[in-house]
Amino acid sequence: MAKGGFGDKLKALRLKSGKSQSEVADEITEFYGEGVRMSQSTISAFEQRKNAPREDILEILASYFQVPITYFFEREDRSDINKAKSYLQSLRNVRPADDDFFLHTKENSSGNEDVIDSTNNLRRWQPDYPEDEYLED
Incomplete structure (x- = not known):
């Protein structure tokens, strides 16, 4: 499992999928249409912990990477x-x-x-x- 918080886990999922930040952003925007505008800079800000996603975006990211939403909140230790x-x-x-x-x-x-x-x-x-x-x- 990825270390740290949300940004580290998002980056680990993206790298595991073999996709760039732009590819992830474009695919999410294309799938969800104008209701969700995702950009490379948004993904970058999440990964660098400069910004945190709203709940609806968090759900979209979990769905996109096919992980439970709790994945982003799990800790290495229990x-x-x-x-x-x-x-x-x-x-x-x-x-x-x-x-x-x-x-x-x-x-x-x-x-x-x-x-x-x-x-x-x-x-x-x-x-x-x-x-x-x-x-x-």
Whole structure:
């Protein structure tokens, strides 16, 4: 898998397809018509991280390269997923009378927002993402 973020992954897909930035832009514009005007400079800006695509363009690029939209957001390491798994598992094990847990969670909650945001992003970009896929029973 390509390193880094969206731009690196887009470039890796383009190079793997053997196409230039202009070819990708022209083929997308031709296929989608005037509703989507893609240029070589747009592809270049995405690859160089100078610009980020709108959601509709992201969907078009994923479709063009035949990858799930989540491909652009996958990370080399699974640290976010592992953090979310651990956090969600700990919440599953909480009993209502376990006040110490809630105090502990509140005091050590830095970073939990990132885990929750990452999980929500997975669900937003892949609606069929199962809620409990990474949780062990």
